[in-house]
Amino acid sequence: MKKLIAIALVAFLGLSSAMAQQVDLRRKISVSGSAETEVTPDIIYIGISLKEYLNGKKKVEITELEKQLYAAVQKAGIAKENLTISNLSSWNYATEKKKNPDFLASKQYRLKVADLNKFNAILEEIDAKGIANTNIESYDYSKIESLKKDLKIKALLSAKEKATYMAEALGNKLNGVIEIQDGGDNIIQPVYRNYMMKSAMAESADAAPEIDFKKIKLNFTVNVVFELSPDLTAKK
Secondary structure, three states: OHHHHHHHHHHHHHHHHHHHHHOOOOOEEEEEEEEEEEEOOOEEEEEEEEEOEEEOOEEEOHHHHHHHHHHHHHHOOOOHHHEEEEEEOOOOHHHHHHHOOOOOOEEEEEEEEOOHHHHHHHHHOOOHHHEEEEEEEEEEOOOHHHHHHHHHHHHHHHHHHHHHHHHHOOOOOEEEEEEEEEEEEEEEOOOOOOOOOOHHHOOOOOOOOOOOOOOEEEEEEEEEEEEEOOOOOOOO
């Protein structure tokens, strides 16, 4: 029995010693650093909806409006692959037309541009009465991944600078990095007023879409734990 108690006591002391060895006794300082910037989107996806309409007794066909759109895109110097059809008003236009002679077909397109001024020029080349509406679908920045990297490096350097002057205020210095935590990506996309050119508005020559163009805001934060020098009197 005594032997069992002695063995248990030795095991307990050994475990306690191991746990004591695992306690991190390093002196630390935990800080956060951030960096931010704003960029103008250079990839913009715009939805364009064309719709047939009656000009007196004559119907302006969707094929004619489509020709105008493709010609305008080419004239603006935009690659043809940047214009795609995103939706049709009817899965079978020919059948629908036979059933209902008054049927007005419509098509939706998606246009990728880098400059919204070119988009305005494109609209000027299309019969305004055939434009049902337009809207900004999405936007992006072509070098955003590279920008993320640069900003996170700046955030790390900001954290180091903060930790350095805080440590120096106590007569201490940094002794290396213990832990780095990425605070995540904070990207605030611009909010646009959805702009539209309705057929009913197309009677006016001044009925051009109004665009409230804003920048993408990027803000990145990192949390860093630095080890402090064990010597309180140490100076940098």
